[in-house]
Amino acid sequence: MSYSKIKSYAKLNLALNIVGKTNSLHRIESIISFINLYDLIKIKKIKSKKHVIRFYGKFSKNIKKKNTISKLLEILEKKKILKNQKFQIIVNKYIPNKAGLGGGSMNAASILKFLMKKKFIKIKKKEIENISNLVGSDVILGINQKNAILNSKNKVVYFNNIKKFYPLVVKPNFGCSTKDIYAGVKKFHKVILNQANKKMFSFDFLKTMKNDLEDVALFKYPKLKIIKSYLENSSDPAFVRMTGSGSALVAYFQTKKRCELAKKRFNRNYKNYWCIASKTI
Numbered sequence: 141m142s143y144s145k146i147k148s149y150a151k152l153n154l155a156l157n158i159v160g161k162t163n164s165l166h167r168i169e170s171i172i173s174f175i176n177l178y179d180l181i182k183i184k185k186i187k188s189k190k191h192v193i194r195f196y197g198k199f200s201k202n203i204k205k206k207n208t209i210s211k212l213l214e215i216l217e218k219k220k221i222l223k224n225q226k227f228q229i230i231v232n233k234y235i236p237n238k239a240g241l242g243g244g245s246m247n248a249a250s251i252l253k254f255l256m257k258k259k260f261i262k263i264k265k266k267e268i269e270n271i272s273n274l275v276g277s278d279v280i281l282g283i284n285q286k287n288a289i290l291n292s293k294n295k296v297v298y299f300n301n302i303k304k305f306y307p308l309v310v311k312p313n314f315g316c317s318t319k320d321i322y323a324g325v326k327k328f329h330k331v332i333l334n335q336a337n338k339k340m341f342s343f344d345f346l347k348t349m350k351n352d353l354e355d356v357a358l359f360k361y362p363k364l365k366i367i368k369s370y371l372e373n374s375s376d377p378a379f380v381r382m383t384g385s386g387s388a389l390v391a392y393f394q395t396k397k398r399c400e401l402a403k404k405r406f407n408r409n410y411k412n413y414w415c416i417a418s419k420t421i
Contacts, residue, residue: 148250149174150178150243152307153383155170155346159331169334172287172288173287175421192229193228193229197233208245208247215271252283287299292333305343306393309388310367311389311415314361321353329352367389368380368389371391376398378392379392399418403417
């Protein structure tokens with residue numbers, strides 16, 4: 141059997157509010173988009189007693205044996221959904237780890253979607269949500285990799301025909317621990333995204349928003365504050381905001397030309413930091 145290829149796109153939190161907490165988990169609402177940066181996943185069914193999962197590429201280092209993909213397969217097996225089917229999965233990692241870009245979660249989501257589409261597994265909509273949440277809190281966002289708003293009730297509303305924009309994504313040479321960043325949240329935000337609508341993707345609205353995790357990250361990692369200030373003052377973006385729990389910062393532009401110019405300027409001043417001029421999909 142030949143490999144099937146899957147593109148697992150990077151996720152951006154255009155805005156993120158922490159609106160409460162239940163037990164050990166924080167309740168969030170977020171405006172989400174995806175960009176043309178992706179991990180390439182190759183997958184095929186194999187005759188074996190166990191699954192084979194391998195990572196390679198620039199950002200494949202330090203990925204643990206227990207990861208989002210192995211966790212997904214383990215859950216599917218425990219629920220007897222895979223029915224003794226085994227898979228070989230090879231992932232070329234182009235999305236940085238510990239960046240807030242959802243690389244691992246989107247890998248799991250992309251594979252779950254593939255298994256359903258190719259009818260290797262059959263599960264109902266409610267079970268998709270349940271399995272996704274067991275793997276990771278943002279996995280459900282990758283089932284349909286398109287513009288979406290996650291409301292405070294953990295429901296996802298999708299939107300078509302959103303105007304494209306051009307984010308410059310920058311990651312310093314360190315990552316942020318999601319657990320540590322969330323642990324630093326002391327205040328909760330008022331719920332404002334439950335009446336989700338298309339206007340929430342406009343730059344005018346997004347400029348009024350924030351990422352509630354950003355202040356925690358900037359305090360814990362002062363270098364991020366310096367980078368953010370540089371991005372805000374060097375290339376006149378519409379706004380600059382951290383995505384997810386960091387450490388990636390994103391400068392948002394309305395044109396490709398301005399985004400690519402900002403990338404050139406950034407590369408001259410921060411030669412050891414990773415960055416990419418991208419476009420929403």
